[in-house]
Amino acid sequence: MQTYYNPEDLKKFGKIGEFQKELADKFFSYYGSVFAEGALTAREKSLIALAVAHAVQCAYCIDAYTSDTLEKGCSEAEMMEAVHVAAAIRGGASLVHGVQMMNKAKELSM
Secondary structure (H helix, E strand, C coil): CCCCCCHHHHCCHHHHHHCCHHHHHHHHHHHHHHCCCCCCCHHHHHHHHHHHHHHCCCHHHHHHHHHHHHHCCCCHHHHHHHHHHHHHHHHHHHHHCHHHHHHHHHHHHC
16 A cells, blocks of 8 residues: 555655654653653553544554554553543644634624
């Protein structure tokens, strides 16, 4: 199947420093710190990442965090529920911005 996303490119993510090593090193250091155990477990963070991946529609992230959540013991039901949470937030964010449209329409209608 031909797509804009080449699944093999995900394996190359670690090489993004080839053109700017200093910034890539900083990013990967930060990324590693974010996903370290803390107030949230690695499993919880992986589910959040899966949901966010769907919200921002990153095919590479969806691929990576589908695998990661499964490896961390998440069920398919938990994964889909996380995706639905992302969809609800994304849909709600679009709808709440409708208030701006309504305010502007009322202003222009006066």
